[in-house]
Amino acid sequence: MPHRVEQLHRAGLKATGPRLMILEAIGNHLHHPTVEDIYTSLIHDHPSLSRSTVYETLDVFIRNGLCRRVTGAGDRMRVDGTPQDHDHAVCQSCGDIFDIDRQVFPLPSPPAQLPNGLQVKGLRLEYEVICSACREPAEG
Numbered sequence: 128m129p130h131r132v133e134q135l136h137r138a139g140l141k142a143t144g145p146r147l148m149i150l151e152a153i154g155n156h157l158h159h160p161t162v163e164d165i166y167t168s169l170i171h172d173h174p175s176l177s178r179s180t181v182y183e184t185l186d187v188f189i190r191n192g193l194c195r196r197v198t199g200a201g202d203r204m205r206v207d208g209t210p211q212d213h214d215h216a217v218c219q220s221c222g223d224i225f226d227i228d229r230q231v232f233p234l235p236s237p238p239a240q241l242p243n244g245l246q247v248k249g250l251r252l253e254y255e256v257i258c259s260a261c262r263e264p265a266e267g
């Protein structure tokens with residue numbers, strides 16, 4: 128995974144084994160995974176991995192901009208390894224998170240300044256949706 132090593136170095140982090148496998152898991156296998164999702168996907172091949180290692184590694188990644196924290200339905204932390212700027216649509220029924228491409232659905236432009244001298248650095252939009260799976264009538 129040479130480009131994962133480079134990705135860690137660019138973020139100013141040492142490329143340790145757990146960091147590499149967790150970065151790989153976020154980037155390749157899962158979409159907006161929870162700590163539990165990542166742990167479950169890795170534990171079979173890496174039985175010595177602990178949940179707290181996953182949690183701490185994600186915390187480091189988030190602080191160094193390698194992935195971003197997603198607030199979705201429920202209390203569980205989820206992370207997003209998609210580097211491109213995008214917004215999220217969160218299903219109010221099942222809590223699934225969908226990526227919304229800003230090229231297709233652009234953001235409204237934010238004001239440059241908010242009250243109390245707050246300088247606007249960015250804007251993030253979260254759509255509240257009902258996904259197509261939840262819209263279908265329940266079977267039975």
Ligand SMILES: [Zn+2]
Pocket residue numbers: 218219220221222223257258259260261
């Ligand atoms: Zn849904």
Ligand SMILES: [Zn+2]
Pocket residue numbers: 159207209213214215225226
């Ligand atoms: Zn996303």
